[in-house]
Amino acid sequence: MKISIKAPAKINLSLDVLHKREDGFHEVEMIMTTVDLADRIELTLLEENKIVIDVSEGFVPNDNRNLAYQAAQVLKDKFKISKGVKIAIQKNIPVSAGLAGGSSDAAATLRGLNQLWDLGLSLDELAELGAKIGSDVSFCVYGGTALATGRGEKIKHISAPPSCWVILAKPPIGVSTAEVYRNLNLNNIDHPDINKMVAAIEGREYGQICQELGNVLETVTFKLYPEVQRIKDQMIRFGADGVLMSGSGPTVFGLVKHESRMLRIYNGLRGFCHDVHAVRIMGERYY
Ligand SMILES: C[C@@](CO)(OP(=O)(O)O)[C@H](O)COP(=O)(O)OP(=O)(O)OC[C@H]1O[C@@H](n2ccc(N)nc2=O)[C@H](O)[C@@H]1O
Numbered sequence: 001m002k003i004s005i006k007a008p009a010k011i012n013l014s015l016d017v018l019h020k021r022e023d024g025f026h027e028v029e030m031i032m033t034t035v036d037l038a039d040r041i042e043l044t045l046l047e048e049n050k051i052v053i054d055v056s057e058g059f060v061p062n063d064n065r066n067l068a069y070q071a072a073q074v075l076k077d078k079f080k081i082s083k084g085v086k087i088a089i090q091k092n093i094p095v096s097a098g099l100a101g102g103s104s105d106a107a108a109t110l111r112g113l114n115q116l117w118d119l120g121l122s123l124d125e126l127a128e129l130g131a132k133i134g135s136d137v138s139f140c141v142y143g144g145t146a147l148a149t150g151r152g153e154k155i156k157h158i159s160a161p162p163s164c165w166v167i168l169a170k171p172p173i174g175v176s177t178a179e180v181y182r183n184l185n186l187n188n189i190d191h192p193d194i195n196k197m198v199a200a201i202e203g204r205e206y207g208q209i210c211q212e213l214g215n216v217l218e219t220v221t222f223k224l225y226p227e228v229q230r231i232k233d234q235m236i237r238f239g240a241d242g243v244l245m246s247g248s249g250p251t252v253f254g255l256v257k258h259e260s261r262m263l264r265i266y267n268g269l270r271g272f273c274h275d276v277h278a279v280r281i282m283g284e285r286y287y
């Protein structure tokens, strides 16, 4: 038996860090939303007791370092499943980009195996298991739009933002999330106003959403990789309505309402950045 599932990317419309916790993680407040750029996961049941990863992208591990592998392992351990699965991953989401590609692959694997192995778990239960794999996996289990707190695993769903274009531009560098958090100076943070962002989204006020975009990790990544700042500046210059780095970067996203302007920005950026995508905000939950 075989199924195919979409694993969409996320962007952070707002990302604030409150403090560093005793367990080494940071307490965060983030607004996350899914966009229409997705990996494709194909799960095939195996009689043999093994997890096989077949991934289209050379840089992504095909062993137990792969987050989709870890998702299958978590379910196998918890439910003492002695059969196996082949996980074929078609990568479309740039890797180490701040778009949660690996987390979304893990979340899609949890959802898919819940079905294939007939486990009968709720999304809440899958999200709780997902948190064992990574901080962003819980959000990716549900998708949609949410306020994420704790280390990112506590999810409160909010309405989808009004629909618009999202231009994603990633310079040819991979950013380590751990390194970015490590370099964050907690005494010198310009906190975004998360409540105002939630109100703008709930009120469907597109202009206000663009105004309230904010990510405290941006200055850290800009310092480590100045080319990320240059991409942000270019996107602003080309006329995006709002521009921000996603997560720990290096992908920068621009929100744009009108298709003609989206095309102008997309074509302009392609001239000097190789990895550019124009997608739509999805923002609605899968289930
Ligand atoms: C920054 C964000 C924003 O959505 O995303 P990305 O840029 O990775 O997409 C997330 O907080 C990343 O989530 P995720 O990528 O799942 O992180 P994890 O695997 O759990 O943690 C990787 C490392 O980041 C640091 N980390 C992560 C989350 C957190 N709240 N505090 C931390 O300090 C820790 O050093 C940890 O070892």
Ligand SMILES: Nc1ncnc2c1ncn2[C@@H]1O[C@H](COP(=O)(O)OP(=O)(O)O)[C@@H](O)[C@H]1O
Pocket: 059, 060, 061, 065, 066, 067, 068, 089, 094, 095, 096, 097, 098, 099, 100, 101, 102, 103, 105, 106, 175, 177, 247, 248, 249
């Ligand atoms: N299925 C996967 N897809 C992409 N990267 C993965 C996957 N599994 C593990 N990884 C590893 O996870 C790290 C972060 O990848 P990714 O999720 O793409 O980035 P980010 O956390 O910045 O959004 C990379 O070092 C990559 O090698």
